[in-house]
Amino acid sequence: MNRVGQGVSVLRPASEAAARRRRPARRWLVPWLFALPALSIHVLVVAGPSLATFALSLFNWNGLTVGSFVGLDNFVYVFTKDSTFPVALANNLKWTLIALTVPVLLGLIVAVLVRSIRSGGVQVAYRTIFFVPSTIAGVVVARIWQWIYHPFYGINELLMTGPLSFLALGWLTDPNIVLYSVALADNWRVWGFLMVVFLAALHQIDPALYEAAQVEGANRWQIFRYITVPSLRPTIVFVILNGIIGSFLVIELIYLMTLGGPGNASQVLSMWIYQQAVFNFQPDYASAIAVVTTLMLSVVIAGFVILRKRGWEV
Amino acid sequence: MPSLASIHRAIAACALAVLATGAALPVYANPAAPVTLNWVVEFTDAPTTQAVTKYIIQPFEKAHPGVTIKLIQQNGAQALDRYLKTSLAAGSGPDIFDENGPSWIPPFADAGQVLDLTPYAKKLGWQKTIVPWAYQASLYRGRMYAIPSEFEGLHLWYNADLMAKNGWKLPKTFDDLVKLGTDIQSKGLQVFGNGFSDCKPCWEWWVSYALTADLGNVGAYKVLTGKTPWTDPHVADAINKIKLLWDKGFMLSKQAPGVSFNDGWGLWGSGKAVLRMEGTWGFSPGLAYNYAKSFKWNIAPLPMWQKGLRYSIPIGIGEVDAINAHTAHPAEAVAFIDWFVGNPKRAASWADKIISTFGPPLNYGPNDYPRTMDPRFRSVINQLTQSMRDGTAGYVAWSSWPAKTEAYMWGNMEQVLEGKMSVAAYLKGTQDVFNQEKAAGKLPVVPKPAGM
Numbered sequence: 001m002n003r004v005g006q007g008v009s010v011l012r013p014a015s016e017a018a019a020r021r022r023r024p025a026r027r028w029l030v031p032w033l034f035a036l037p038a039l040s041i042h043v044l045v046v047a048g049p050s051l052a053t054f055a056l057s058l059f060n061w062n063g064l065t066v067g068s069f070v071g072l073d074n075f076v077y078v079f080t081k082d083s084t085f086p087v088a089l090a091n092n093l094k095w096t097l098i099a100l101t102v103p104v105l106l107g108l109i110v111a112v113l114v115r116s117i118r119s120g121g122v123q124v125a126y127r128t129i130f131f132v133p134s135t136i137a138g139v140v141v142a143r144i145w146q147w148i149y150h151p152f153y154g155i156n157e158l159l160m161t162g163p164l165s166f167l168a169l170g171w172l173t174d175p176n177i178v179l180y181s182v183a184l185a186d187n188w189r190v191w192g193f194l195m196v197v198f199l200a201a202l203h204q205i206d207p208a209l210y211e212a213a214q215v216e217g218a219n220r221w222q223i224f225r226y227i228t229v230p231s232l233r234p235t236i237v238f239v240i241l242n243g244i245i246g247s248f249l250v251i252e253l254i255y256l257m258t259l260g261g262p263g264n265a266s267q268v269l270s271m272w273i274y275q276q277a278v279f280n281f282q283p284d285y286a287s288a289i290a291v292v293t294t295l296m297l298s299v300v301i302a303g304f305v306i307l308r309k310r311g312w313e314v
Numbered sequence: 315m316p317s318l319a320s321i322h323r324a325i326a327a328c329a330l331a332v333l334a335t336g337a338a339l340p341v342y343a344n345p346a347a348p349v350t351l352n353w354v355v356e357f358t359d360a361p362t363t364q365a366v367t368k369y370i371i372q373p374f375e376k377a378h379p380g381v382t383i384k385l386i387q388q389n390g391a392q393a394l395d396r397y398l399k400t401s402l403a404a405g406s407g408p409d410i411f412d413e414n415g416p417s418w419i420p421p422f423a424d425a426g427q428v429l430d431l432t433p434y435a436k437k438l439g440w441q442k443t444i445v446p447w448a449y450q451a452s453l454y455r456g457r458m459y460a461i462p463s464e465f466e467g468l469h470l471w472y473n474a475d476l477m478a479k480n481g482w483k484l485p486k487t488f489d490d491l492v493k494l495g496t497d498i499q500s501k502g503l504q505v506f507g508n509g510f511s512d513c514k515p516c517w518e519w520w521v522s523y524a525l526t527a528d529l530g531n532v533g534a535y536k537v538l539t540g541k542t543p544w545t546d547p548h549v550a551d552a553i554n555k556i557k558l559l560w561d562k563g564f565m566l567s568k569q570a571p572g573v574s575f576n577d578g579w580g581l582w583g584s585g586k587a588v589l590r591m592e593g594t595w596g597f598s599p600g601l602a603y604n605y606a607k608s609f610k611w612n613i614a615p616l617p618m619w620q621k622g623l624r625y626s627i628p629i630g631i632g633e634v635d636a637i638n639a640h641t642a643h644p645a646e647a648v649a650f651i652d653w654f655v656g657n658p659k660r661a662a663s664w665a666d667k668i669i670s671t672f673g674p675p676l677n678y679g680p681n682d683y684p685r686t687m688d689p690r691f692r693s694v695i696n697q698l699t700q701s702m703r704d705g706t707a708g709y710v711a712w713s714s715w716p717a718k719t720e721a722y723m724w725g726n727m728e729q730v731l732e733g734k735m736s737v738a739a740y741l742k743g744t745q746d747v748f749n750q751e752k753a754a755g756k757l758p759v760v761p762k763p764a765g766m
Contacts, residue, residue: 062421063399063403063421064399064402064403064421064422064424064425064427065421065424065425146511146574149572150572150573150577151566151567151569151572151573152566152569152573152581152586170568170569170572171572172511172571172572173568173569173570173571173572175732175734178572256512257511258511258571258572259511259512259514260514261510261511261514261571261728262571262572262728262731262732263571263728263729263730263731263732263734263735264728264729264734265732275725278392278395278396279392279515279721279725280718280721280725281421281717281718281721
């Protein structure tokens with residue numbers, strides 16, 4: 001009786017086993033082949049240099065002559081003798097705090113407000129206006145804000161003429177506020193992008209939830225707190241995680257506006273790494289600081305992964 | 315007593331050795347096939363590019379048929395250094411390259427990346443054409459690995475109209491400088507129009523000036539060669555005087571770290587600042603001539619800070635040129651290098667065109683400079699040359715400090731000025747770094763001053 005139609009093989013048993021072995025191999029091999037081009041680029045451009053950086057951190061090398069293996073000496077120096085490293089780390093933590101509050105809250109609140117605009121055209125107009133700064137190149141952003149903060153030609157010239165003269169501060173020269181001044185410039189550029197991200201996520205929320213809430217008599221704050229925010233949790237977590245990583249890697253505006261000054265007041269880890277590698281001819285030590293930064297970020301990411309596995313829905 | 319024959323044999327052997335040495339050096343001859351030399355430089359502005367092409371490259375190519383110079387431009391000192399280290403470490407790299415002074419060359423020399431030019435210097439007579447002070451300053455471990463292609467000095471640049479209008483006199487002493495600064499401030503003007511937000515290394519100008527002005531060139535020499543410690547009270551006094559000028563608000567009312575290099579020029583050019591503490595590179599087309607179009611300006615000696623010290627200009631080799639040790643065309647590359655330093659009259663001919671970019675420190679004759687040259691620049695350059703000849707030249711960090719000591723000093727200056735680091739701690743740190751570099755044999759050659 002022909003049993004092929006019933007899904008039973010008519011092959012002999014040995015060939016059957018071989019066929020079974022072939023099918024799983026093809027199953028896992030083909031996806032890898034598709035991923036191979038991107039993986040090759042990743043190995044060449046990311047993984048390879050990362051491993052090289054780690055290896056370099058174990059050497060004493062000035063970038064040209066043959067280096068000598070020194071083990072963990074560079075790492076010991078980072079934590080025991082480098083007086084700038086803790087300053088830079090503290091500044092990165094301050095930057096992180098700002099990055100996780102100001103642009104995130106502003107982006108979220110404005111997204112909710114923009115979402116509530118009924119006119120499609122007006123909504124698009126607002127989205128565009130708020131999004132535009134995030135399309136401006138960092139060099140241009142730095143120059144714009146350097147002119148705003150300029151001690152002789154900037155906003156201080158206007159403030160000095162009126163009752164707000166007490167606000168004419170040393171925006172980029174006062175060590176107590178320079179970091180926040182640069183952070184403000186960065187937030188100005190970034191918050192519009194976050195607003196668009198939240199807006200896209202808001203569009204995904206089922207309108208029936210809002211209708212049900214309104215029927216139940218919930219006010220706007222309760223709707224925001226018990227429906228909007230929980231629904232946006234994956235997006236908020238994504239934004240926070242990226243914000244933390246971005247805060248530890250920040251360099252662009254610091255490099256363009258202050259070079260970490262005055263007197264290391266706006267020094268951050270990436271800027272310090274750059275200075276060690278380029279100004280101080282110590283790519284080995286710069287690599288050690290880079291490895292330490294990576295390890296710190298890995299701890300943060302691992303934390304998120306662990307919480308997720310425990311069902312925290314992060 | 316050796317026989318006559320053996321003496322003749324010895325003389326013949328020496329002559330053969332000399333000839334063999336000369337014969338071993340590749341000498342330029344019209345190449346059989348076209349040769350392109352890649353030359354990396356640290357300027358990107360159009361006026362300098364056009365001037366270098368017109369007054370250096372094209373005449374060289376005309377005199378050396380078959381050789382083409384290809385400019386590879388990097389924007390600034392750090393970009394240049396990054397490019398060179400990456401490309402040379404990768405085994406490629408240009409045939410010839412600029413660097414920012416003799417103190418930048420040792421890493422390349424230690425790595426065997428630059429051609430030892432010492433035999434060429436002897437063969438082509440560079441020891442005669444280059445001012446001895448500058449020749450000495452260009453050596454590393456007694457060998458020449460790069461030629462000095464530009465020399466410069468620090469001076470006081472001033473708005474002559476404002477000085478005359480207010481009856482202000484040029485300062486001759488530190489007290490004069492403080493009084494002048496106070497008078498300038500009383501008129502609502504800024505004293506020194508120098509900005510540092512995008513040029514933290516520029517703080518080394520002040521360190522260089524302070525050491526020379528407060529200790530004299532003999533005292534500075536002793537510090538730079540390790541005979542006097544950096545923690546010496548006289549060195550501390552020099553740094554404290556910089557802090558005094560800062561505390562008085564002479565550096566843009568303490569806003570200098572928030573003003574860019576070009577904005578600082580702009581403040582001076584618009585008459586908001588009266589003075590600049592600047593090097594002779596200020597004669598570049600894009601600087602003084604560009605910014606100061608609406609008033610008369612001039613430059614003057616910076617005052618010495620201690621009584622009884624002979625006047626000394628902080629002088630340095632601002633630019634050097636080296637040859638890649640692995641170049642495929644050493645003969646042609648040496649011919650190009652020789653174009654800079656082999657003939658003072660030729661180098662003087664482009665001095666007023668490529669002011670401050672490629673003005674090698676040569677033994678110029680009194681009439682070598684063109685008549686069209688800015689008399690202010692002519693006067694200053696002659697002063698610098700004479701100063702190098704008679705041993706009264708001072709020193710600048712980018713030429714006479716070891717590299718990491720230099721980086722430490724400018725890198726921590728703002729902390730000192732802001733009061734976050736004491737002068738004692740600053741100089742202790744300087745001494746520590748200096749000691750490491752000295753132990754590693756990394757100290758540059760510091761030309762001896764007269765009287766030592």
